[in-house]
Structures are given as C-alpha cells and as structure tokens.
Amino acid sequence: MSLLLPLLLAAAPLAQPPAAPPAQTDAEAPVDWDKEFGVVRKERDPVTGEIPLDPYPQSAANAGARPFGGEAMARAFGGQAGIRRITDRTLDLSMADPRIKAIFAEHDMVRLRRTLFEQVCYILNAGCRYSGRDMKTAHKGLGTTRADLNALVEHLQEAMREAKVSFPAQNRLLARLAPMDRAVTER
C-alpha cells in the first residue's frame, strides 16, 4: 500500500483532459427568422431619417380640409415655427399618454412629425404643401377609436394653449379637423 500511493500520484497528471464540448450542430445555429418568414425590413433614408413608402397619389386634397384664406390664421399660430412647435408638442404628449401611446409604437414618427406639420401648415395657409397620404389610407388598420381621437385632440388643445394661440383661432382649426373623424377612426 505504501508503495502504491506514490505511483498513483505520479500517474495522476497523465489523466485524460475533460472532453471538449461537442461542435455546434445545425439545430443550434442561430436562425435568421426574418429571412425564414420573408420579412423585408425597409432601411431608413440616410438623409431624411424616414422609412420610404411605396408610391401613392399625391394631392393637396389628401390634407382632408381646404386651407384658410388670408394670413390671419398663420399669424395666430406663430407662423411655421409656431406650427412646428405645436405639432411636435401634440405628438410628444400623445406618445407619452398611456391611453394611446401604443398606437404610435412601431410607426415612422420622423415621417409623422413632418407630415402632420405640413398638413396643419397647409390648412392654416402658412406656406406649406401637404405631401402625405389621405387620412383614410394613413389610418387604415390602426384600429383607432373615438376615445383615442379625443385624447389626441386634448393634446393638440394643450399644445395650442401653451403656445398662447387665441381661443377663436384654436376653435377655427379644430372645426376644420373635426369632419376627419370618420376617416381617422375605425371603431
């Protein structure tokens, strides 16, 4: 026994190293599920930051309301800079509102910021062309309700109030937007 122990200890370093993990099989290789399901992800335009849309008919009528005449409304909203602040603020408040923020997730908010500004600027006759889609097409499939619309209008009113737009001017814009309710809601 006393002779056997040193012999065993000397032999220990010769023991086999632990087996290497088995090479990754096909079943474990990462799968590109987008490719498998044929999902095409459109890249953002490097200049505008927008996700390009397929071509659609463009027309001022897509704005959904005729523009005001004269300059009074554009002035009441602080010109293009004032309108930009109001439409941006409306979207910021909407995207932070737990009642409706999920509707905006996954949509191109860079484009929506631009097109909502263009639309309001065009209607207020503040020198813009509206290049977006018509309201029905743009909101198709969103499943928005009248309650969602009320929430968005609340935020627009808050944004106009903060920008100190007079009440008569606020109401004149809201009256032009109101007839779009059927086109922008689905339930």
Ligand code: HEM
């Ligand atoms: C009178 C009320 C409304 C107006 C004037 C309006 C205006 C617009 C405009 C100009 C666009 C962009 C069109 C384009 O991309 O070509 C748009 C798209 C959109 N709107 Fe509205 N909107 C209204 C109501 C609403 C409401 C109530 C919601 C939800 C709470 C909503 C959510 C959206 C979303 C998520 C998009 C992007 C759709 C997409 O990416 O395809 N909108 N809206």
